[in-house]
Amino acid sequence: MGMDLTVFMVDWGWLGAVPVESRIGLLEDAAWPSEADVPSEIGHRRDDGWRRPPGPGAEWCAVYGFSTTTGAYAPHVRAGAAWADTRLLVDASVRESMDTFLDGLVREADPASTGDRGFLSPATADCLHRHVLLACPPEALPGKVRAWEWMEPRLEELRAPFAAECEGWAGRPDTFEDFVALLREWGDVTTTAARRGWGLVGLP
Numbered sequence: 637m638g639m640d641l642t643v644f645m646v647d648w649g650w651l652g653a654v655p656v657e658s659r660i661g662l663l664e665d666a667a668w669p670s671e672a673d674v675p676s677e678i679g680h681r682r683d684d685g686w687r688r689p690p691g692p693g694a695e696w697c698a699v700y701g702f703s704t705t706t707g708a709y710a711p712h713v714r715a716g717a718a719w720a721d722t723r724l725l726v727d728a729s730v731r732e733s734m735d736t737f738l739d740g741l742v743r744e745a746d747p748a749s750t751g752d753r754g755f756l757s758p759a760t761a762d763c764l765h766r767h768v769l770l771a772c773p774p775e776a777l778p779g780k781v782r783a784w785e786w787m788e789p790r791l792e793e794l795r796a797p798f799a800a801e802c803e804g805w806a807g808r809p810d811t812f813e814d815f816v817a818l819l820r821e822w823g824d825v826t827t828t829a830a831r832r833g834w835g836l837v838g839l840p
Contacts, residue, residue: 639840641709641769642667643825645686647696648774648835652755659756660768663839667699685821686828700825704817709769709840714809715818716742718802725797730790736783740772741822741836756837770838777830784823791816 644663651659686698705711719738723731735743756768772780795812802808802815809815829836 639709640707641702641705641712642707642839643700643702643770644837644839645698645700645825645829645832645834646837648755650696656756660839663697663837666697667839685824702818702821704814704821711809711814711818712742714807715815718798718808718815719743721801721808722794722797725800726793730787730793733783733787737780737787737822737826740770740776741780741826742818767840768837769840770836772826772829772836774829774833774835777826777835780826781830784826788820788823791819 644667646663651662654662685701685703687701688695688698701707702711716738719734720743723734726734755773756771794816798812798815803812809818825836
């Protein structure tokens with residue numbers, strides 16, 4: 637059974653006022669409250685994929701449900717690998733925009749390279765503490781949105797490089813359409829969070 641990815645849109649200022657060692661726990665409690673905290677209902681999911689967790693005090697965050705991945709983390713890793721394979725075959729301006737957009741989301745999203753993970757997990761955290769799959773502060777999102785807005789009309793330029801380097805390979809998206817569908821979801825996620833002025837957090 638593979639790892640899942642839960643992506644939160646988070647009020648960075650609100651969470652930043654909480655002691656660092658408690659922040660991940662608060663996110664977990666908001667997304668997966670105990671039965672004692674919440675009756676039988678789950679957070680309401682809107683048509684755009686976002687839902688407010690049902691836990692107490694959850695007005696400071698929302699959870700996104702990826703319709704293209706059913707919550708699995710592997711498709712995001714495969715998308716990052718696909719981009720790593722194809723990036724040298726595209727125009728430099730496309731490469732720069734996609735790097736800006738994907739870095740820290742699906743590309744190089746290893747916990748060791750997550751740029752703002754210190755916001756969520758103290759350096760002294762023990763090995764039992766859940767690690768952070770991504771942490772994107774609010775100030776990084778406008779640049780990602782600009783890169784996505786420039787890149788979205790040019791996604792078709794990635795089709796031939798994808799076919800040359802990724803099609804039919806294990807550990808890559810099954811089709812170019814799958815790859816682009818996931819990119820579009822990340823475009824929606826970053827745009828929504830940037831509009832609100834919140835950051836993004838990904839937990840397993």
